Amino acid sequence: MTQLPQAMIETATSAADWVLVLPVVLALMGSAALLVVRRSNRLPLLGAVLVIVAIIACEISLLLRIVSEGPLSMTMGKWLPPFGISLTADLFGAGFALAAAVVTLVVVLYAEIDREGNDGKDGFHSMVLLLLAGVTGSFLTGDLFNLYVWFEVMLIASFGLIVSGSSPLQLDGAVKYGFLNFLATTLFLLALGLTYGLLGTLNMADIMLVAPDANRAAMTGIAALLLLAFGMKAAAFPVNAWLPASYHTPTPAVSALFAGLLTKVGAYALLRALVAVLPDSREMLEPVLAVLAVATLVIAPLGAIAETHLRRAVGFFVIGGIGAILAGLSLPDVIGIAGAGIYIFHAILAMTALYMVVGLIEVRTGASDTRQMGGLYAASAPLSILFFLLILAVAGVPPFLGFWPKLLLLEAGVADAELGWVGSALVVALVINAILTLIAGTRLWSHVFWRNGPEGQPASGEPMPLVAPTPRVRLAFGAVSALVLGVVLIGLWPNPLIEVGQRAAADIVDPGRYVEAVGLAEVEP
Amino acid sequence: MDYILAALVGVFVSLGIYLLLSRSVIRMLIGMTILGNGVNLLIFTAGRVTREVAPIVPGGLDVPAGPIANPLPQALILTAIVIGFSMFSFLLVLAFRAYKSLDADNTDTMRLAEPENAPQPPLSY
Numbered sequence: 001m002t003q004l005p006q007a008m009i010e011t012a013t014s015a016a017d018w019v020l021v022l023p024v025v026l027a028l029m030g031s032a033a034l035l036v037v038r039r040s041n042r043l044p045l046l047g048a049v050l051v052i053v054a055i056i057a058c059e060i061s062l063l064l065r066i067v068s069e070g071p072l073s074m075t076m077g078k079w080l081p082p083f084g085i086s087l088t089a090d091l092f093g094a095g096f097a098l099a100a101a102v103v104t105l106v107v108v109l110y111a112e113i114d115r116e117g118n119d120g121k122d123g124f125h126s127m128v129l130l131l132l133a134g135v136t137g138s139f140l141t142g143d144l145f146n147l148y149v150w151f152e153v154m155l156i157a158s159f160g161l162i163v164s165g166s167s168p169l170q171l172d173g174a175v176k177y178g179f180l181n182f183l184a185t186t187l188f189l190l191a192l193g194l195t196y197g198l199l200g201t202l203n204m205a206d207i208m209l210v211a212p213d214a215n216r217a218a219m220t221g222i223a224a225l226l227l228l229a230f231g232m233k234a235a236a237f238p239v240n241a242w243l244p245a246s247y248h249t250p251t252p253a254v255s256a257l258f259a260g261l262l263t264k265v266g267a268y269a270l271l272r273a274l275v276a277v278l279p280d281s282r283e284m285l286e287p288v289l290a291v292l293a294v295a296t297l298v299i300a301p302l303g304a305i306a307e308t309h310l311r312r313a314v315g316f317f318v319i320g321g322i323g324a325i326l327a328g329l330s331l332p333d334v335i336g337i338a339g340a341g342i343y344i345f346h347a348i349l350a351m352t353a354l355y356m357v358v359g360l361i362e363v364r365t366g367a368s369d370t371r372q373m374g375g376l377y378a379a380s381a382p383l384s385i386l387f388f389l390l391i392l393a394v395a396g397v398p399p400f401l402g403f404w405p406k407l408l409l410l411e412a413g414v415a416d417a418e419l420g421w422v423g424s425a426l427v428v429a430l431v432i433n434a435i436l437t438l439i440a441g442t443r444l445w446s447h448v449f450w451r452n453g454p455e456g457q458p459a460s461g462e463p464m465p466l467v468a469p470t471p472r473v474r475l476a477f478g479a480v481s482a483l484v485l486g487v488v489l490i491g492l493w494p495n496p497l498i499e500v501g502q503r504a505a506a507d508i509v510d511p512g513r514y515v516e517a518v519g520l521a522e523v524e525p
Numbered sequence: 526m527d528y529i530l531a532a533l534v535g536v537f538v539s540l541g542i543y544l545l546l547s548r549s550v551i552r553m554l555i556g557m558t559i560l561g562n563g564v565n566l567l568i569f570t571a572g573r574v575t576r577e578v579a580p581i582v583p584g585g586l587d588v589p590a591g592p593i594a595n596p597l598p599q600a601l602i603l604t605a606i607v608i609g610f611s612m613f614s615f616l617l618v619l620a621f622r623a624y625k626s627l628d629a630d631n632t633d634t635m636r637l638a639e640p641e642n643a644p645q646p647p648l649s650y
Binding site: 173 | 538545550553557560561564567568570571572597598601604605608609611612615616619620622623626627632635636637638639644646647649650
């Protein structure tokens, strides 16, 4: 009789640990339930709001627990890790999941703006919850194959949302979005197969332990493949072409949800896979990462300057933000990673709000091209203030939220500049990005709000006629204002966020506590 | 055997990528399927191809009697096949709808979202 090693969990999971899996479970079950009642008049909206509020409550308690006790892990199916699939949350994962749920709540309220007379056949609320399940699962998982599955959940929900309405414009955008994102997840699966063949495990904590002993060249090849796959999802240069081709085609609410969540999940996966799981390979890829970061930072706002379509121009801001996150990944000390993480948090909130404000402008003017807009300032001052605040936040002007992560990135870049060209190149690129984004954003603002009237028309001195706000538009405006207020307030009191971000970054840079939480630390001889 | 399968994976992936570079949507779809099958075969090969028996533990024992085949890659592939198939069917329907309403199965003529005669950048301010 051989002595068997412990492979099964004998005791039941304590009820308190369920906060880790509940957000995903609630979102999936809520999505299924709302599909059943989708034809009802008020139930879908009411149900979606209740489910998301419950998810937010779970995630707040999860975050508080992680702040006091460190990373939390829960393994499925009674198999001990690395055999069972682990959900593992650290501060970054739980924090982003919370931001994603808050943003989804705002978007669900905002979406009422274009659901007048909708019979609910499209199952919008059901798909939003499915998308949230995929996003939350990606943020909370501790297993690479599980991450792939959540990516696909997210992808199929986003397919449904982007074609919902089936206008020719949407079909065109969806073909490009669909092919390139499916290709990205297939490349991710390719990298997974190679990882499994090389290491025999896909549990992130386990990979952290065994990867240093593996063939370094092969591991770097896998990391490069992961960089391509996640870079494609995150819309980093040079694989960013699908984003400006598709993000302006669905309804503004769907655009806002995509801009806030999808590319950020790609960026988070890069952070997790390259910095935390494969740090040796990241070091070899550092010049590549730095070049990609500089190119993304500089090229994206140039695209925004050249664009006349309002939502397409804003899409380039989303890409520029990814450049800032890549810059953080090239500066792998605690300050740089904290900057990247806080930037992801900022981008989830600010990019969604920006798309929603742009959607309001489109609804009130009935146009989507800045050439047909002008003089909105006189017609709706609150809208112009919201847009301007968000432009400042995205460009990173103090004291708004976007400034603090960029400050951390600059600090890390200056510290790194003594070691080589990477730090100085990134510092220059970050500053150029801030200036170009500010130019692009203020030009958009001037064209839409400040000049006397649409292009080619003589200035009449009369404010541009706007569609009168319906109660639904007022509700949407209230939802966006609340989100923008949140962005401004966090920007004014950033200390807790920066402190939490630095503690989270410390766990990424030194994943000892993470591995311990999964329960693999004592396996090491 | 591993070498033959590895070479086959290489052929599948390069064929898939070649077809994906085409302008025709139908060719791209076929390329996607071939690429996906290449990846599935890669996971299968990565789990080591052996001639061992199926991983079933006989009654009365705690561990299998002898060496067994690795069951995990098959679970991974099964998941990947199901997901890949559903994505492929969605893209197939999407391509058909796009063909019907845009009258285009060539990505060069699908220019509704990004018009070919895009306006010049604004010059004011």
